[in-house]
Amino acid sequence: MRKLNFLKGxxxxxxITMLITIPFLLFFIVMVLIDSEPFDVPIKVNGxxxxxVDLKTKVLFGFLCISxxxxxxxxxxxxxxxxxxxxxxxxxLEIVILMKRLGFVIILSALLGGxxxxxxxIVKNNISLSxxxxxxxLLFSLGLFFLVLSEVxxxxxxxxxxxxxxx
Numbered sequence: 001m002r003k004l005n006f007l008k009g010x011x012x013x014x015x016i017t018m019l020i021t022i023p024f025l026l027f028f029i030v031m032v033l034i035d036s037e038p039f040d041v042p043i044k045v046n047g048x049x050x051x052x053v054d055l056k057t058k059v060l061f062g063f064l065c066i067s068x069x070x071x072x073x074x075x076x077x078x079x080x081x082x083x084x085x086x087x088x089x090x091x092x093l094e095i096v097i098l099m100k101r102l103g104f105v106i107i108l109s110a111l112l113g114g115x116x117x118x119x120x121x122i123v124k125n126n127i128s129l130s131x132x133x134x135x136x137x138l139l140f141s142l143g144l145f146f147l148v149l150s151e152v153x154x155x156x157x158x159x160x161x162x163x164x165x166x167x
Contacts (some may be wrong), residue, residue, distance in 0.1 A: 008082045009067030015075055016115035029065055033058055052136050057122065060116040074105045093159040110139035112156075 081098045089095065114136035121127050 003124055004082065008079075008086060011075065011079055011082060015029055015040060015079055018072060018075070029061075032061060045088050057120075060120055061110050063116040067109045067116075070109035070112065074102055074109065077102045077105065091153065091160045093157070096153050096157065099150035099153060101144050102145045103150060105143075107143030110136050110143060112140070 041128075077098055081095065081102065084092070084095055084098070
């Protein structure tokens, strides 16, 4: 139980930190989408510097913002899931639904964050093949993990219900 409380504490700290910084990020995002050169600050997205902020890069930046918003929503769902675990609600339909929703949100975030980055690399003729883990693969795998875990919890919930009916 201490590990669960420790994890919940870390996730809550990240959540509170995000809530504090979100208004500033929203202001910066609006400035990027409205102005062509906001604050004369270079914008770096996933290691690629956006030198010219035109309609293409604004659309790609919008996709990345939606991806980040989905990650924030996924963190909210994860906090909710950990809270239910703390209350010792394990084999419940709400747990299964939260895990399935969390898996889909993470996969969608990976796709919305990875595809624009690929398009940006194609536009800049800077395509390279690197072997290893990147954020797209990690997020996609994490989303699939939560989907598989939701199926496992569904099976466990059904076995628990059958077991409760036998006694």
